[in-house]
Amino acid sequence: MQQDTAIAQHGSVATDSNHNEAIETAVPALKLTNLSKRFGTGDDAIVAVDDVNLTIEPGSIVGLLGPNGAGKTTLIKCALGIIIPDSGSVSVFGNRVDGTRRSAYRDVDAMLEGARNDYWRLTVRENLRYFATIHGIDPNSVTQQHDRLLDRLELTDKADTPVRDLSRGMKQKVSLASVLAGGASLVFLDEPTLGLDVESSRTLQQELRRLAHEDGRTIVLSSHNMDVIERVCDRVVMMANGRIVADDSVNELLSDATRDTVQITSADIDERLVETLIDRFSVTVVGETAAGRTTIEITHAGERLYDVLDVLRNEAVTIDDIRTVQPQLEEVFVNLTGMGSEQTATSGRAE
């Protein structure tokens, strides 16, 4: 029996909501321990996931970021048991995926990128009923929940339309709805906003926040779209080369970067001074206006900022504006993973 005490408690209190909440705070929604997966052998072997440890608490939205080939999809598939890891373990609400697999799967579902995830020849509602059933829920007992889900995802009008007759964006929403239809507490979503227009993407993001913060569902969101991750997620896990290179809240990741980059604007910064600053402090010029105002940026500022200010004071430069840069998650990502912005992928920028 590959269950620990908390698991037994978790399973036994499914009908006791108060007790359940208490247990949920103690048992992680997802726990990956020393997870590793390698594809191939010998010199051609690729380490897709390299000794990853990760714990995700119930009711949170965690963004999974990484460049192509970082190991995100392999990690998700290992967590789901779709890929069998070489070593390590996966627990969903305390149930080992490789051991008491059936028990673990009552709590987890996933929407994977590049797959339909549902049946296009069935209607939207038929899909919801079907996937609720195979997920262990009598569909007649969740009709109201399905109606509400359709309403929130703006699919009510299309409820009785075969999925094949819907637009790509609508199909994406149906795919998500079918994942949520079974009531899984832990949901993996791989590029859920791909193909959605701006309005639909925003609706979906609101719904994801609501699902986590009101319904208490745990969502692991993998996306190349940094804006979505930044807006929706409580916490961000960044991967590169199969390893986790950062794991913190969005605010913390951004604030760390904020303290480090400063922009200074002045009409007194001429070409000669710019060359001096570049030579001595590796500043970059990020803006020049027609009025002759130049903006320089100092990254990894630290003590160098004071040195730059000393130079500017000695040159009798009047500073028009000085500000810390509000970085985007993408910059944090580039810094941490060493990936160029073109590699952070723009595929999620459809909106």
Added chain:
Amino acid sequence: MSQDGTAVPHSAATDPRPATYYHLAKAVLYREYLIFIRYPANAIGGIVIALFFFGVLFYGGQLLAGQALTDSIEGIIVGYFLWTLSVGAYSAVSNDISSEVQWGTLERHITTPFGFAPVALLKGVAKVIRTFLTSAIVLAVMLVLTGTRLNLDPITVVVVAGLAITSVLGLGFAAGGVTVLYKQIGNWLNLLQFGFVVLVSAPVFALPWMRVLPLAHGSAMLQRAMVDGVRLWEFSITDLGLLVIVAVGYLAVGYTVFHLATRRARRLGVLGDY
């Protein structure tokens, strides 16, 4: 899992009830029913193609063999009927698994409390029922076309033919499993259905060991039932026992191959990687 073995959701908004295997069976069979009635083109196309080939076989055979063919027409019709049943069941299962892999729904079934096994078996049952319906139409047209009369005791025909093609379901699962691992091989495995002609017409009286092959023993029994009028309860226990053993054996072996293939695909990370 609850004590009765049914799945229990972790969170419940307003008391969702757990689904049992009854609900699962209803959902899977209803889905197959909806697709069958909503998209009849596949079934109609299958019937037309089956009748076309029979027409070529019958009229072409008459030109070439004359009376010899007419004398053996009953056996040919029974064999052709069983062959259409076999092809329908085999291709339905193997193609269905390929489609599920491409759609990403196989992965979703695997990651459910029930798993894919009961769903696959229920789908197999649905495919057999569907194939019976279409093959019955083919049989009726063949009888009218050739002016032939056969003994059509429903219980005997359904049980014997049903068990005969159960072994083919096993082959379908095995082929589907191999396709999960080696995606490109799927189309080639469809060619196996032409090998069913050999199994349906296997000389089991001359070579008794051939009875353990899929279809062969069932085909011989179906010939006796439909041509000679032998009823189900008139077969020997040995014949019936062998029919059941072959059916269950190939189904079990086929599903085991499918299970092992999907497990290897999960280890290699190629499940659903189409």
